[in-house]
Amino acid sequence: MKRKQRSVEPQREIAINLYRSVWEVRNDGWIHLSDNANQLADAASEGGDVELARARVAETLDLLEPIESYWAFPGRHGFLRLLALFQDREYADFNDLVHRISRALSSQSYRKSFVSLHLDEEAAVEEEERRETEVRVDRPYFELLIVDDLSAQDEETLRKRLRSMRRDEDKFIYEIVVVPSFQDALIAVLFNFNLQACVIRYGFPLKSRYRLDILHQLLENYEEEGLESLPESERGCLLGTKIAQLRPELDLYMVTDVSAEDIAGKLCENFHRVFYREEDDRELHFSILQAIEERYQTPFFTALRVYSQQPTGVFHALPISRGKSILQSHWIQDMIQFYGLGVFLAETSATSGGLDSLLEPIGPIKVAQELAARAFGAKRTFWVTNGTSTANKIVVQALIQPGDIVLLDRNCHKSHHYGMVLSGANVVYLDAYPLNEYSMYGAVPIRAIKQRLLELRRAGKLDRVKLVLLTNCTFDGIVYDVERVMEECLAIKPDLIFLWDEAWFAFAGFHPTYRRRTGMGTAARLRERFRDPDFRRRHAEFKEQFGNPEDDRLWLDTRLVPDPERARVRVYVTHSTHKTLTALRQGSMIHVYDQDFKQKVEEAFHEAYMTHTSTSPNYQILASLDVGRRQVELEGYELVQKQVDHAMALRERIATHALLKKYFRFLATGDLIPKEYRPSGIEAYFNSEQRWARMEECWHSDEFVVDPTRLTLYIGPTGIDGDTFKHDYLMEKYGIQINKTSRNTVLFMTNIGTTRSSVAYLIEILVKIAQELDVRNEDMSPPEMRLHQIKVESLTKRLPALPDFSHFHRFFRCGTDSTTPEGDMRKAYFMSYDETLCRYITMPELQRQVAAKREIVSTMFVIPYPPGFPILVPGQVISKEILAFIEALDTREIHGYRPELGFRVFTDEAIGAVEPDSAGGAPAARIAAAPAV
Numbered sequence: 001m002k003r004k005q006r007s008v009e010p011q012r013e014i015a016i017n018l019y020r021s022v023w024e025v026r027n028d029g030w031i032h033l034s035d036n037a038n039q040l041a042d043a044a045s046e047g048g049d050v051e052l053a054r055a056r057v058a059e060t061l062d063l064l065e066p067i068e069s070y071w072a073f074p075g076r077h078g079f080l081r082l083l084a085l086f087q088d089r090e091y092a093d094f095n096d097l098v099h100r101i102s103r104a105l106s107s108q109s110y111r112k113s114f115v116s117l118h119l120d121e122e123a124a125v126e127e128e129e130r131r132e133t134e135v136r137v138d139r140p141y142f143e144l145l146i147v148d149d150l151s152a153q154d155e156e157t158l159r160k161r162l163r164s165m166r167r168d169e170d171k172f173i174y175e176i177v178v179v180p181s182f183q184d185a186l187i188a189v190l191f192n193f194n195l196q197a198c199v200i201r202y203g204f205p206l207k208s209r210y211r212l213d214i215l216h217q218l219l220e221n222y223e224e225e226g227l228e229s230l231p232e233s234e235r236g237c238l239l240g241t242k243i244a245q246l247r248p249e250l251d252l253y254m255v256t257d258v259s260a261e262d263i264a265g266k267l268c269e270n271f272h273r274v275f276y277r278e279e280d281d282r283e284l285h286f287s288i289l290q291a292i293e294e295r296y297q298t299p300f301f302t303a304l305r306v307y308s309q310q311p312t313g314v315f316h317a318l319p320i321s322r323g324k325s326i327l328q329s330h331w332i333q334d335m336i337q338f339y340g341l342g343v344f345l346a347e348t349s350a351t352s353g354g355l356d357s358l359l360e361p362i363g364p365i366k367v368a369q370e371l372a373a374r375a376f377g378a379k380r381t382f383w384v385t386n387g388t389s390t391a392n393k394i395v396v397q398a399l400i401q402p403g404d405i406v407l408l409d410r411n412c413h414k415s416h417h418y419g420m421v422l423s424g425a426n427v428v429y430l431d432a433y434p435l436n437e438y439s440m441y442g443a444v445p446i447r448a449i450k451q452r453l454l455e456l457r458r459a460g461k462l463d464r465v466k467l468v469l470l471t472n473c474t475f476d477g478i479v480y481d482v483e484r485v486m487e488e489c490l491a492i493k494p495d496l497i498f499l500w501d502e503a504w505f506a507f508a509g510f511h512p513t514y515r516r517r518t519g520m521g522t523a524a525r526l527r528e529r530f531r532d533p534d535f536r537r538r539h540a541e542f543k544e545q546f547g548n549p550e551d552d553r554l555w556l557d558t559r560l561v562p563d564p565e566r567a568r569v570r571v572y573v574t575h576s577t578h579k580t581l582t583a584l585r586q587g588s589m590i591h592v593y594d595q596d597f598k599q600k601v602e603e604a605f606h607e608a609y610m611t612h613t614s615t616s617p618n619y620q621i622l623a624s625l626d627v628g629r630r631q632v633e634l635e636g637y638e639l640v641q642k643q644v645d646h647a648m649a650l651r652e653r654i655a656t657h658a659l660l661k662k663y664f665r666f667l668a669t670g671d672l673i674p675k676e677y678r679p680s681g682i683e684a685y686f687n688s689e690q691r692w693a694r695m696e697e698c699w700h701s702d703e704f705v706v707d708p709t710r711l712t713l714y715i716g717p718t719g720i721d722g723d724t725f726k727h728d729y730l731m732e733k734y735g736i737q738i739n740k741t742s743r744n745t746v747l748f749m750t751n752i753g754t755t756r757s758s759v760a761y762l763i764e765i766l767v768k769i770a771q772e773l774d775v776r777n778e779d780m781s782p783p784e785m786r787l788h789q790i791k792v793e794s795l796t797k798r799l800p801a802l803p804d805f806s807h808f809h810r811f812f813r814c815g816t817d818s819t820t821p822e823g824d825m826r827k828a829y830f831m832s833y834d835e836t837l838c839r840y841i842t843m844p845e846l847q848r849q850v851a852a853k854r855e856i857v858s859t860m861f862v863i864p865y866p867p868g869f870p871i872l873v874p875g876q877v878i879s880k881e882i883l884a885f886i887e888a889l890d891t892r893e894i895h896g897y898r899p900e901l902g903f904r905v906f907t908d909e910a911i912g913a914v915e916p917d918s919a920g921g922a923p924a925a926r927i928a929a930a931p932a933v
């Protein structure tokens with residue numbers, strides 16, 4: 001095929017540089033174009049101001065032209081037809097075609113049936129007939145990107161050739177999008193969520209006619225100069241690598257006109273296959289469909305469906321199986337009416353008949369878990385049917401033996417604290433930075449983690465440090481620089497294991513911005529980096545300059561580089577798949593990327609999995625995990641990006657709405673992340689000049705970033721506390737559900753199911769509440785107003801300081817002379833089973849004793865909701881800061897605290913507090929009675 005003459009036009013800014021979302025720009029663009037085309041047609045037929053209407057249309061066409069060049073429908077062909085009608089001043093036909101396209105786009109009917117772009121009736125009918133056999137309904141549709149610098153005519157020929165390959169039995173149907181350059185290919189991959197596969201041909205230029213700033217940030221500012229000098233023949237390979245970084249789920253193919261054998265030998269792992277020019281079009285077509293099928297397949301869900309259709313006699317203990325106990329009932333028929341029969345046909349306890357066992361999978365569950373591992377970038381994935389609460393305990397039990405030291409974020413989910421008790425870990429609690437103004441915590445700074453590791457090293461205990469356990473992202477949406485944390489920690493202890501609790505972050509692996517800060521994404525990158533000669537050189541230089549200084553401050557002040565020869569990549573991630581992706585409640589996953597798993601962990605993991613996994617796992621949960629995986633592998637990118645877009649829209653609308661601004665504000669990165677952790681210096685992702693472009697910058701450089709899909713609304717100026725706002729305003733009046741509040745904030749979470757209408761609804765409700773507040777304020781009597789001001793002040797100014805973890809009592813420290821803070825919570829936990837070692841103490845008495853510097857030690861977890869982290873753990877000494885905090889809390893629930901009795905604490909005798917020197921010497925008989933620890 002002939003190549004087009006390459007143009008040397010200057011690059012044109014693409015609309016997305018200024019807007020939040022290309023899809024919203026596109027949707028809105030077509031709505032405007034429809035309106036403008038209507039006006040133009042009216043003006044032309046009724047003698048109105050045609051030039052004015054024409055100018056409006058031209059402006060919208062200009063906006064849409066670059067965007068449309070990356071989509072198959074209406075595609076370059078259709079758009080050119082539109083432009084031609086406009087230029088020929090055929091305004092009625094132009095209007096007609098604009099409406100046809102716009103309707104097909106908004107209803108997405110182009111995915112389901114052929115949409116003719118012919119205006120000539122006869123030609124349209126003819127075309128329609130030709131397509132009659134091509135029934136798309138029920139055949140999922142996708143788009144195939146072809147990177148080649150083709151003329152319009154050659155493009156059409158190629159399109160026809162690929163269409164001619166279609167067969168009735170094809171399970172999927174696709175259309176092509178052709179882009180001419182390296183940069184265009186990347187823009188298409190970012191814009192077009194319909195893409196599922198990409199064919200890269202040889203010899204295309206580098207530059208696009210369009211410029212898109214975020215591209216550079218997403219590709220980590222790759223050297224454009226380096227690319228310019230790269231021979232055209234090598235660009236294909238590099239493009240494959242870059243596309244795989246952005247959207248690893250896309251299937252990549254190369255079609256070459258040089259020796260395919262030669263290329264195949266050099267190809268990176270990202271390509272599915274290499275083909276020699278046109279000779280293998282049919283093979284290419286089959287390969288494309290086959291690869292989609294590999295993602296589409298759901299082995300367990302399919303097996304369950306097949307099973308549910310088989311006639312079976314039920315002679316086991318599950319009366320609900322096949323709906324039998326319901327169908328025969330006179331009283332519970334409504335259960336079937338509500339759920340339908342399908343779910344009960346699929347209810348079984350059989351592990352035979354094509355089904356599999358979660359505990360020892362060898363069939364469809366095994367394969368489905370392997371597919372999940374591929375999707376989430378893990379080496380191994382394990383499904384869990386009892387939520388991440390269980391997933392976390394499994395991982396901790398598998399990795400930790402009694403006496404191992406674990407560095408643990410004190411604000412992490414309670415499952416970890418209980419996991420520490422069960423495993424007998426010696427815990428070093430890490431303090432997250434506090435956000436006193438909003439009564440919430442941030443995350444744990446790398447400096448604090450390094451400091452603990454260095455202390456333990458100095459004390460000669462580094463060999464006992466096994467695990468660092470952090471929450472990424474936190475409930476409030478604070479996300480770590482996962483790469484930095486792991487690299488720097490591995491520089492101090494090369495075989496350290498990491499457990500990233502990503503209960504809220506399962507979606508993050510399907511978007512390039514987020515993926516960089518996930519445990520699995522980073523593990524894969526580190527593994528590659530440690531093999532890279534450039535990194536080895538970097539480490540050698542670092543080692544030479546840094547040496548092995550005595551002074552810990554130097555270790556703290558320097559960005560440490562791990563030794564690639566010694567560092568092991570040992571990363572575990574837990575996902576509450578059900579929280580952020582499609583899965584039934586309790587559907588969670590454990591993802592493993594541990595180089596030493598087979599050698600050191602597999603057996604223990606198996607035992608831990610057996611310990612916590614039900615022998616009757618719910619098959620519907622398992623099936624939903626399988627289907628949820630299919631969804632993210634095929635449309636995760638679209639769903640996540642749209643979720644971000646909706647969240648951004650919500651932020652923008654609140655920030656710019658005059659009434660809402662009076663009472664509400666979404667906390668921005670500058671509010672949630674202190675300056676010292678934000679080298680970008682950026683205070684908010686949005687500003688009027690650069691609009692949303694700055695978010696990428698933060699995600700590149702800052703120690704912590706805020707997940708924009710979690711929106712913390714500051715409501716201090718309303719004078720209503722978070723809990724009351726949640727219950728009395730959002731839930732009771734408007735049926736809006738949220739699950740986290742602090743004293744002066746409420747957290748709204750968007751998810752992949754959030755729509756533009758739900759965003760609009762929330763804004764509407766907030767406006768109504770703001771109007772109500774206006775009326776309330778206007779009607780206040782002077783004493784009421786004074787009271788209100790006091791409340792506002794208490795919510796905005798007088799907030800109790802959040803306390804750090806105090807310390808474990810020396811009785812529970814590991815060795816009475818320990819200079820490091822680790823404590824044995826299990827010892828404290830089980831000691832408290834003996835009533836005689838415990839007592840209750842009221843708040844006033846406790847305050848008196850703590851003020852008198854008595855060491856009072858909690859026997860149990862005390863957890864106020866909100867904020868939901870344990871303010872006290874077993875074995876912890878109660879500090880005056882903790883008491884001040886508890887006293888200032890206006891929380892309804894404090895688990896572990898009984899107002900009528902007070903706090904449950906150890907008696908002085910139990911912990912030897914009376915005789916400080918005999919820490920190990922508490923009354924011997926009693927301690928002996930405590931369970932062995």
Ligand SMILES: Cc1ncc(COP(=O)(O)O)c(C=O)c1O
Pocket residue numbers: 386387388389390412413415471475501503504576586588
């Ligand atoms: C950080 C974190 N980890 C783990 C869990 C527990 O997850 P699940 O509800 O799936 O048991 C939660 C629950 O809210 C959580 O916030």
